[in-house]
Amino acid sequence: MKRLIATTLLLNALFVALLLPRYPWIPWIAADALLLAGLFALLPRGRGKGLLAAAVGALYAILAFFALSDVLVRQSIGRPFNLYLELGVAGSVFDLMESNLGIGLSLVVLLVLAIVFFALGGFVARLLSRLGAGTPARAGQGVALAGALAVAVSWFPQSTVGLSASQLTATQVQLAADTHQATQAFRQYLEDNPEAGEIASLAELANIDVILGFIESYGISALTDPRYRPVIGARLEQMEQDLRAAGLHIVTGRLRSPVQGGQSWLAHTTLLSGQWINTQLDYEIFLASGFPTLINDLDSTGHDTVAVMPAITEPWPEGRAFGYDRIYDANTMDYRGPPLNWVTMPDQYTWSWFQRRIRDQARSPLFAELALISSHAPWVPVLPVLADWDSIGDGETFNQWRDSGEAPASLWRDPERVREHYARALDYALNVATGYATRHVDRKTLLVLLGDHQAAPLITGDNASRDVVVHIISGDRELLEPFVTNSTLPGFSWGTQPDEDQGGPAMARFRPFLQQQFSAGAPPDAMEISATGTIEN
Structure with missing residues (x-):
């Protein structure tokens, strides 16, 4: 029981950290962390539980990368991180790093970041895989139920119950859909309005x-x-x-x-x-x-x-x-x-x-x-x-x-x-x-x-x-x-x-x-x- 409480609190802190850059308030409860802690406390030990914990750890590492990227993108170009767009400019970002830091230091920075994200994902996976031993089933069910309710409540507008994985993922999906719609509208405009693309001779500027x-x-x-x-x-x-x-x-x-x-x-x-x-x-x-x-x-x-x-x-x-x-x-x-x-x-x-x-x-x-x-x-x-x-x-x-x-x-x-x-x-x-x-x-x-x-x-x-x-x-x-x-x-x-x-x-x-x-x-x-x-x- 003590392990469940300690692990739940630690997971909650890790998932809250993903939310801090996005909210003007501090979301004290990361709903996904509660749900995951309860579910993994109920799962029996075995290879399947270890693989599932590794998958959740990998997802956490990805979300941590998204959270850090969101901070950097907002501070550098004044808009939220949008994976749909950022993939197209990754090369330019590295070129900027190289020109200011040099190729050696740039690669070191990227390597350190990769190690940090890998370590975070591994740490989350280890926490989840160790849950369950000696934990009463009723306690695990209670935490899982509380997590499920928190997840549901967090989707209400103005909710102060924070979400991590589901909300960050949903945000990127919505941004991708909106950006795709905008680019399709632009493409259609260019196709449907050839007259807007006519060349105008600026005769009064000829000399x-x-x-x-x-x-x-x-x-x-x-x-x-x-x-x-x-x-x-x-x-x-x-x-x-x-x-x-x-x-x-x-x-x-x-x-x-x-x-x-x-x-x-x-x-x-x-x-x-x-x-x-x-x-x-x-x-x-x-x-x-x-x-x-x-x-x-x-x-x-x-x-x-x-x-x-x-x-x-x-x-x-x-x-x-x-x-x-x-x-x-x-x-x-x-x-x-x-x-x-x-x-x-x-x-x-x-x-x-x-x-x-x-x-x-x-x-x-x-x-x-x-x-x-x-x-x-x-x-x-x-x-x-x-x-x-x-x-x-x-x-x-x-x-x-x-x-x-x-x-x-x-x-x-x-x-x-x-x-x-x-x-x-x-x-x-x-x-x-x-x-x-x-x-x-x-x-x-x-x-x-x-x-x-x-x-x-x-x-x-x-x-x-x-x-x-x-x-x-x-x-x-x-x-x-x-x-x-x-x-x-x-x-x-x-x-x-x-x-x-x-x-x-x-x-x-x-x-x-x-x-x-x-x-x-x-x-x-x-x-x-x-x-x-x-x-x-």
């Missing part, structure tokens, strides 16, 4: 260089959060002064990104396509559809279309599917400086290389998408901005900072210092983008600088807006007038400060807006699909 610079993790929290506003607010004030002194004009607004904390390619594709793409499955469906994008729109006006992707270090077949004339990645950008943890090269080099190798040699109007990655986690080291841009060359000058800054594993032990480094890295990204604009933007340039997504919840806090800041710069004021006078893309105004109180429209509205304002035809409204599969215009 304009259109440059799209995605600044990593430049979310609205950089201004609305008092921890970052002093740094970023001051940077935007200086940016406005510098642009005005250079004879340039700027309008600023905000757009809602489909993602937070990661998966930047979903935000890039949403903006380029005019379709709401918030899962890896939708991304793959979109690429397979042949649906045109802003790249095709500007290609039809005679623009040379170029992608500058310094974060890409492996083959990128998806890039070819977008239809760029040329794609440059980390291996083709002639960088001779040091890698900076995850960041392959600093933004100042990316801007300098782009101007020297692409714009200065262009023989036709240019459309370029640049991924500006200096403000990508882990935000260490943060380099100074070189005053002499002509000295940048092939980047060897950055070797003086090869070993500067501490290791990411050290910095990330202190969340407050991580947040400080985030603000500094974003300040650097905005500083060098401003430096590029004052030197190379003119009346024949439309420079769009925007965030791809908010930083992770560790930086923004939970439930932060998913809006990003958007700056549009040109030497020609008339090019910017439509952004502040047209209501189809609300919220833009002159200057560098976005509206901090009013949320922005979806990022998917940007391409239709350009089509409406800079070409003769007006396309259908952009489509949004929510996580539950609902289609919204």
